[in-house]
Amino acid sequence: MAYRYTIQHHTYTFDTLTTLLAKASPFRSGDALAGLAAADYKERVAAQLALADVPLRNFLLEPVIPYEQDEVTRLIIDSHDAAAFAPVAHFTTGQFRDWLLSDEADTVTLRKLAPGVTPEMVAAVSKLMRNQDLISVARKCEVITRFRNTLGLKGRLSVRLQPNHPTDDPKGIAASIVDGLLYGSGDAVIGINPATDSPAHVLTLLHMLDAIIERFKIPTQSCILSHVTTSLQLVQQKAPLDLVFQSIGGTEKTNKSFGINLALLQEAWEAVLSLQRGSLGNNVMYFETGQGSSLSANAHEGVDQQTCEARAYAVARKFSPLLVNTVVGFIGPEYLFDGKQIIRAALEDHFCGKLLGLPMGVDVCYTNHAEADQDDMDNLLTLLGVAGCNYIMGIPGADDIMLNYQSTSFHDALYVRKVLGLKPAPEFEQWLVKQGIMNEGGTLLPVEEKHKLLQLINQ
Amino acid sequence: MKEIQKPIVQTDPWAALKEFTAARIALGRTGTAEPLQAMLQFRLAHANARDAVYAVFDQQRLLQELRSLQQAVFVLHTQAAGRSEYLQYPHRGRRLLAKAADELKSFNSTSYDICLVLADGLSATAINNHAIPVLKLLLPLFEKYGLSLAPICLVQEGRVAIGDECGSLLRARLVAVLIGERPGLSSPDSLGVYLTYQPVPGLTDESRNCISNIRPEGLNYTAAAEKICSLIRESLRLQLSGVGLKDNTTALPGNEEHG
Numbered sequence: 001m002a003y004r005y006t007i008q009h010h011t012y013t014f015d016t017l018t019t020l021l022a023k024a025s026p027f028r029s030g031d032a033l034a035g036l037a038a039a040d041y042k043e044r045v046a047a048q049l050a051l052a053d054v055p056l057r058n059f060l061l062e063p064v065i066p067y068e069q070d071e072v073t074r075l076i077i078d079s080h081d082a083a084a085f086a087p088v089a090h091f092t093t094g095q096f097r098d099w100l101l102s103d104e105a106d107t108v109t110l111r112k113l114a115p116g117v118t119p120e121m122v123a124a125v126s127k128l129m130r131n132q133d134l135i136s137v138a139r140k141c142e143v144i145t146r147f148r149n150t151l152g153l154k155g156r157l158s159v160r161l162q163p164n165h166p167t168d169d170p171k172g173i174a175a176s177i178v179d180g181l182l183y184g185s186g187d188a189v190i191g192i193n194p195a196t197d198s199p200a201h202v203l204t205l206l207h208m209l210d211a212i213i214e215r216f217k218i219p220t221q222s223c224i225l226s227h228v229t230t231s232l233q234l235v236q237q238k239a240p241l242d243l244v245f246q247s248i249g250g251t252e253k254t255n256k257s258f259g260i261n262l263a264l265l266q267e268a269w270e271a272v273l274s275l276q277r278g279s280l281g282n283n284v285m286y287f288e289t290g291q292g293s294s295l296s297a298n299a300h301e302g303v304d305q306q307t308c309e310a311r312a313y314a315v316a317r318k319f320s321p322l323l324v325n326t327v328v329g330f331i332g333p334e335y336l337f338d339g340k341q342i343i344r345a346a347l348e349d350h351f352c353g354k355l356l357g358l359p360m361g362v363d364v365c366y367t368n369h370a371e372a373d374q375d376d377m378d379n380l381l382t383l384l385g386v387a388g389c390n391y392i393m394g395i396p397g398a399d400d401i402m403l404n405y406q407s408t409s410f411h412d413a414l415y416v417r418k419v420l421g422l423k424p425a426p427e428f429e430q431w432l433v434k435q436g437i438m439n440e441g442g443t444l445l446p447v448e449e450k451h452k453l454l455q456l457i458n459q
Numbered sequence: 460m461k462e463i464q465k466p467i468v469q470t471d472p473w474a475a476l477k478e479f480t481a482a483r484i485a486l487g488r489t490g491t492a493e494p495l496q497a498m499l500q501f502r503l504a505h506a507n508a509r510d511a512v513y514a515v516f517d518q519q520r521l522l523q524e525l526r527s528l529q530q531a532v533f534v535l536h537t538q539a540a541g542r543s544e545y546l547q548y549p550h551r552g553r554r555l556l557a558k559a560a561d562e563l564k565s566f567n568s569t570s571y572d573i574c575l576v577l578a579d580g581l582s583a584t585a586i587n588n589h590a591i592p593v594l595k596l597l598l599p600l601f602e603k604y605g606l607s608l609a610p611i612c613l614v615q616e617g618r619v620a621i622g623d624e625c626g627s628l629l630r631a632r633l634v635a636v637l638i639g640e641r642p643g644l645s646s647p648d649s650l651g652v653y654l655t656y657q658p659v660p661g662l663t664d665e666s667r668n669c670i671s672n673i674r675p676e677g678l679n680y681t682a683a684a685e686k687i688c689s690l691i692r693e694s695l696r697l698q699l700s701g702v703g704l705k706d707n708t709t710a711l712p713g714n715e716e717h718g
Contacts, residue, residue: 172480259665259702368508397483404643414491
């Protein structure tokens with residue numbers, strides 16, 4: 001069905017809801033590349049004005065990708081919780097925005113709402129919102145997950161310790177782990193992107209991380225970010241695997257390009273649950289996403305990149321993950337051109353994920369072919385700290401020497417915790433205090449030369 | 460009485476661990492911040508990487524070296540007219556200019572086991588520095604195992620998927636694209652290799668296998684050449700590539716190198 005809006009005797013027509021969503025999206029290079037962006041500023045605002053009048057119910061009646069054609073659409077429609085949706089079912093998208101910002105929409109209300117909203121609804125409303133709106137609403141959401149610690153509590157900010165090494169050298173990885181732990185990072189997960197997806201090799205790394213966590217009694221979990229089929233193979237061999245990782249997208253075709261589908265994720269989820277390695281909870285999946293992945297795989301089906309991204313969260317939510325993060329600036333300038341676009345996209349992703357009930361983290365990052373630098377990342381990091389982001393990445397000096405991009409450093413994590421009064425996950429915080437790494441006020445302490453973590457290497 | 464000045468920067472007593480990694484560990488701190496020197500070193504590295512993105516393919520020298528390796532070469536250009544277009548419109552870097560495609564068509568290839576593509580990607584510096592040393596080790600391995608090689612395609616403003624068109628037009632059973640990876644701060648010249656069995660335009664990532672970080676400080680030339688060759692042989696034997704092709708046989712050489 002067509003949507004229209006008239007400004008000064010000029011009527012803008014948007015043939016489908018999919019087109020309307022795309023044209024209403026704040027400008028980004030990926031939508032321009034796909035030929036989906038609004039032609040000019042005015043058309044974009046016309047689309048937003050038209051979108052504001054669209055009833056939320058329409059998103060259930062008019063899927064952006066046909067039900068018969070796409071299993072992600074089927075998942076969204078089939079798993080929609082009508083009872084949870086009821087309190088907002090009578091709203092237009094514009095009214096939904098105003099209501100989300102009202103005091104009535106508090107933490108508990110938003111938690112109950114989560115299963116009742118779809119990716120398209122949250123994507124749509126985000127397009128009507130300014131950055132401060134995205135921050136205000138996300139800050140009200142609280143999504144708590146557990147494996148060996150408690151992640152996502154208000155007033156806490158966790159860090160994935162990302163000790164990547166270009167050849168997966170165990171001592172090189174261990175050196176970065178020691179560095180990160182002594183700087184107070186690692187409560188979200190100690191997660192390695194392996195240089196090569198070889199099962200034998202991943203197994204070596206899994207044993208190494210398991211031994212470190214066990215030896216120092218660290219209340220955290222490990223993950224090797226290999227393909228789900230590799231993890232599945234290793235789970236079947238009873239490897240010490242805490243979390244199954246997978247990159248996911250918001251269309252069936254995107255997921256096909258990643259070599260996955262929902263059934264495969266289900267199989268891996270059930271397999272890793274059977275290992276029962278979590279001591280506090282059973283959130284065992286770790287997903288990464290990022291705007292532009294669908295277009296990159298030529299699998300966006302005419303849907304704008306932010307809506308595709310929100311649809312990926314429907315895939316994530318099916319498997320009650322411990323961690324989800326958008327690797328927002330990794331994909332490159334053809335999708336998110338500069339610091340401004342990266343910052344906007346990160347705030348949208350964090351907002352959409354949280355509203356859908358996901359434990360959202362953000363890889364605050366950029367590549368060397370994007371128009372961005374550390375100042376942009378400082379801005380984004382601070383905004384996400386205010387927005388209540390569950391976790392960020394921690395990489396020595398913000399420089400990932402394996403994946404060749406810049407993210408946030410252990411120092412950055414200390415900075416944002418300090419200026420905003422945020423603390424690590426409670427169990428990890430206690431461990432840091434016990435290890436003499438941090439005092440109870442959250443200040444990092446000078447490390448003694450004979451600190452036992454330093455004995456991890458060279459013994 | 461002379462006052463002893465306390466150092467402002469808090470140093471980390473694990474600087475010795477830098478022996479094991481090029482990661483920016485043991486930077487020390489002032490409050491929660493990085494010390495100034497560490498910050499400026501980072502800024503310098505970022506400047507190097509930014510410059511690598513805009514580096515130029517060293518065509519004359521590469522051609523000379525390939526000829527001295529007795530290789531026939533096609534010099535091809537994609538539909539991306541320059542760097543700026545390449546960065547903003549990736550699909551143009553995935554298709555050959557009509558003229559280039561015609562050149563490959565009119566070669567009338569009968570068929571080969573392997574098509575090798577050298578593409579500048581996001582760091583022409585990587586190809587300039589590492590492509591020839593890798594080929595010098597790789598070509599004898601192809602010969603040893605009796606694998607036939609199509610003329611090498613040297614592609615300017617090329618992305619990974621350009622291999623699909625090259626390999627398909629040259630009727631190769633498999634294409635291996637050597638390409639400059641996205642430059643990192645510590646690695647402005649890292650080389651990647653992407654293998655695709657039965658290349659044909661339109662394939663996506665799940666059809667490929669990747670070997671990354673080829674450079675002396677990463678995966679060294681010898682190990683890289685052996686790994687490329689063994690994956691190629693496995694791919695040709697199993698008649699597939701991508702997630703179905705697992706690299707169960709080879710271990711990375713990192714442990715011995717650094718430990």
